[in-house]
Amino acid sequence: MAILDKFKPQQAAYTAMKTTGRDPFSVCFDEVVTPSEAVLKGRRIILLGTNNYLGLTFDRECIQDAVAAVRQAGTGxxxxxxxxxxxxxHAQLxxxxxxxYGCRSAMVFSTGYQANLGILSTVAGRGDTILIDADSHASIYDGCRLGGAEVIRFRHNDPDDLHRRLRRLGDAPGNRLIVVEGIYSMLGDTAPLTEIAAVKREWGASLLVDEAHSLGVLGETGRGLTEEAGVMDDVDFIVGTFSKSLGAVGGFCVSNLPDFDVLRVVCRPYMFTASLxxxxxxxxxxALAHVHERPELRERLSRNAHRLYRGxxxxxxxxxxxxxxxxxxxLPSSEVAIAFWNALLDAGIYLNLALPPATPDNAPLLRSSVSAAHSDDQIDAALEAMVGIGRSLGVIAAPARRARDDQRAGVRLGEATWGQPGHGPARVAVTGS
Structure with missing residues (x-):
């Protein structure tokens, strides 16, 4: 057996997917023109899958500062x-x-993935227990594996299940570390952090929050879900990335623990990776200064997200x-998701195709990431394309049929809001409403 033969099932599935259209995992742009537009095969398309939440990749001041720094300090x-x-x-950042974050210490890593890998593999080792949300990012899973701690998954966004699992551990030796995310990257939902923090306090555990997708997005000053939920004092580690709202690459961890800086000489992914x-x-x-000084970016992002979601x-x-x-x-199947994604790209809309097993509940997803840089016209163009393709593929009904179905079932639109958890799916059946 050849060394790569174990990947034959994945290779077969990948090949089959590519035969139905473009390769969704190898899209190569001719040029990225703005935070919200690119050129693909000579045609302008709307970028709706880049995690460029605040649109800072082309910010004039960020570019000027980067150019000045490369001239002064070189390329690496x-x-x-x-x-x-x-x-x-490095020290200044x-x-x-x-x-x-109002914290005592911070460490900068070369990627956000490396930040999770480094912190998790270092702070919890053999004899300790890490309790992670079942929908955690791959970097969290990999950091847990690297450190040798026992890893226990609790049901997604379920503080009661977390409580039960901590109770089962009882008085067993070792530290307990709870890991959740500010915004989960597949469905955009948030951790019930107030309840998670209460469980953490009850059991004397430590708490790490990955704010990769919530930095610059949530909270009065953009510090993330930890700020929005008002539990900054309950969180021992906040991990994040520079590659989303801050428009670059890199990662970090901040903490108020008094001995945090010892990690600089015991964290192998930090010690043995080239610095940024x-x-x-x-x-x-x-970009971090913009997050602090320009709340209008978060406001614009919120409006754009509401426009797309509600539409x-x-x-x-x-x-x-x-x-x-x-x-x-x-979407109901991977085949439909792949066809939908290809049709959207034909219509000039680029977003992310997410397929099982890398999705919650193994549900195929078309994943959009909205930016403050998107115009109303761009959001509306994406909506028009999605609705038209959704109808043609039978994913959603035509307006007349849907109206009849809604009237028969008593369906109304759920009021999911920015800054508060939603209540079930976007369309909720309500008897007698």
């Missing part, structure tokens, strides 16, 4: 912080991150449980 550091020393701008180039640090520093929900699409920048359509 060619080594880790441990080997080649910390540049002044860490101070600013700590101040932004000064140009990236400079653009991220400026799709009104047409009968089955969506995630709350409005967030991640707006995902649940």
């Amino acid at each position: 550091t060619t080594g880790s912080r441990i080997a080649n020393g910390t540049y002044g701008d 860490e101070r600013r991150l700590a101040a932004f 180039p000064s140009a990236v640090i400079a653009s991220v520093t400026r 799709l929900a009104a047409e009968g699409f089955v969506l995630g449980p709350r409005v967030s920048p991640i707006v995902s359509i649940r």
Whole structure:
């Protein structure tokens, strides 16, 4: 047996998917023109799947600061912080991150994936237990595996199940670390963080919140779900990324634990990975300032997300449980999802195709990530394309038929809101309403 033969089932499925249209995992743009537009095979398309939540990838000040930094410090550091020393701008960004979160300490990593890998594999080892939400990101799963701690999954967004699993551990030795996310990347739902924090306090556990998709999105000052839920004092570690709202690449962890800085000499993914180039640090520093100083970016993002979510929900699409920048359509089969994705690209709309087993409940998804940079016209163009294709594929009914069905079933639109959990799917059956 050849070393790669074990991947033959995946290769066969991948090949079959490509025969039905384009390769959704190898789209190569001719040019990215703005945060919301690109050129693909000579044609302009709307970008609706880039996680560029605040649209800062083309921000003039971020670009200027990056250009100045590359001229002053060169194109890279060619080594880790441990080997080649910390540049002044690395330390400055860490101070600013700590101040932004009101925390004592911060560590900057070279990717968001590496931040989870490093922190989880270091702070919890053999004899400890990590309790993770079942819908956690791959970087969380991989960080848990690397460290050797026992890993227990609890049901997605279920504090009661978390409580039961902690109770079963009883007085067994070792530390307990709970891991949840601010916004979950597939459906855009949020952790019930107030309840999770209460369970954490009751059992004397530690709590890590991955704010990768919620930094710059949630909270009065953009610090994420931890701020929105008012539980900053209950969270021991906040992990995040620079590759979404901050428009660059990299990751971080902030904490108020007094001995946090010892991680710099015990965290192997931090110690043995080349540090970020000064140009990236400079653009991220400026982007972080924009998060603090420009709340209108979050307001525009919220309006755009509501526009897309409510428009799709009104047409009968089955969506995630709350409005967030991640707006995902649940589809009945992978075949329909692949056909839908190809038709959208033909219509000039690029978004993400998410297929089982990498999705909650193994449901195929078309995943949009809305940006503050999107115009109303772009959101409306995407809506028009989605509705037309959805009807042609039988995913949603034509207006006349839907109206009859809704009247017969007593269906109304659910009021999922920005900043509050939704109540079930986007379309909810209500008797007698």
